[in-house]
Amino acid sequence: MAEPVHLKSVLGTYPHTAALKSGALRSDEVVLDFVAVEPVHKAFAPMVRRAEYELSELAIATALQAKAYGKPIVVLPAVVASRLQRGCLIYHRGHGPVAPRDLAGARVGVRAYTQTTGLWLRAHLAEDYGLAAEDIRWVTSDPAHVEEYADPAFVAHFEGDASLPDRLRSGEIRAAILGNDLPEGDEFAPVIADHAAVDRAWYATHGFMPINHMVVVSAEAARRKPQAIRAAYALLKQAAAAAPVPADGMSRAAFGCSRLWDAVELTLATCADQKLLPRRLSVDEVFAGAEEILGDLGA
Incomplete structure (x- = not known):
């Protein structure tokens, strides 16, 4: 059996990522080599400025700006942090x-x-x-x-x-x-x-929470390690599904669903209203490159 592929990774510690970060949830195809960054937003600039990590949590506003300015990242249809604001x-x-x-x-x-x-x-x-x-x-x-x-x-x-x-x-x-x-x-x-x-x-x-952070991968990792990224995405979904249901019943994680598309569309409109983007993006542009890795965008 081939050795698992390693991905240099940054994720915050949440109920729906805890099993990944503790090693309780593993894959034969990929190993997420976690880099400790506290608070997690300190990983965002290194990710978009020099692709410091292969897989990283990223604020959605930063991810959308990175796409608009042509930064070499691929946004996965994976929300790892959201809240009522x-x-x-x-x-x-x-x-x-x-x-x-x-x-x-x-x-x-x-x-x-x-x-x-x-x-x-x-x-x-x-x-x-x-x-x-x-x-x-x-x-x-x-x-x-x-x-x-x-x-x-x-x-x-x-x-x-x-x-x-x-x-x-x-x-x-x-x-x-x-x-x-x-x-x-x-x-x-x-x-x-x-x-x-x-x-x-x-x-x-609306049927969804306002998105705070999504998961992105570097374009280089997407090109060189697509199978490992598919495996990492599957692990993220598995960890979220196994996490305890929040006391308020409202999930903080979301993956590849129509509500996620609605949430991203609203975020794009909001960014345009607040002069956060140099131009309006489409949802297809946001997830460009992800379908090649995940198939039907991880649905």
């Missing part, structure tokens, strides 16, 4: 209450304008309150992972290295968007007070 927009109680419409003309912090949680929060503010991206003064710490992309003119950059919670405490910004690093305790509160109910209604209407 409205609770990620917070303010500091010490400076008085903040409602969504109070953000018009206000300074709002986010790690990067291209951060996917920010993408979805801006979409929700437009959908629910009529606030366009340019109606708010966005302030960021980090540039885009894709070097060719420049933030729109209505986005500024912080001076210094203070954290977003500290900038909220000082009153430098009115609100901030955080993701997995949301602070705990009563010091901060969500700007959208009924975020959980509104998010659940959004999910019921």
Whole structure:
């Protein structure tokens, strides 16, 4: 029997990837050689700028920008991180209450304008309150992972290295968007007070969660190791199927289904509205190259 093919890989640790990362789930065809990157978003720039890894988790906004700017990656129809987003927009109680419409003309912090949680929060503010991206003064710490992309003119950059919670405490910004690093305790509160109910209604209407991260492979790996990538994709699906069902019953992973296509289509439209792409992409362009590896796009 032939030796399994190795793929240099980066994935976050989630219930639906834990079996892969622990080695409990294996394949005779492929070995995922995991590189530890914490937080996982620090792997995104190396992936799109110099194809540092053969298989990697990647923020969907970064993946779409990479495709638009001709970076050598192939996006697989595999979502490994998604969430309901409205609770990620917070303010500091010490400076008085903040409602969504109070953000018009206000300074709002986010790690990067291209951060996917920010993408979805801006979409929700437009959908629910009529606030366009340019109606708010966005302030960021980090540039885009894709070097060719420049933030729109209505986005500024912080001076210094203070954290977003500290900038909220000082009153430098009115609100901030955080993701997995949301602070705990009563010091901060969500700007959208009924975020959980509104998010659940959004999910019921759309039938999917807003995508945060997908899985991509380098074009070189796609060319040289297609069978190993097929095996890796099968492992990802198997691990997700075996993972415990989330308490809310809403899956954070998705693979090769019509709802995934709907989710990507909505993300593309949202990116266009927020000036995140140099041109509009089609869903076929996003997944170009994946069908040759996976057949019927892994359905």
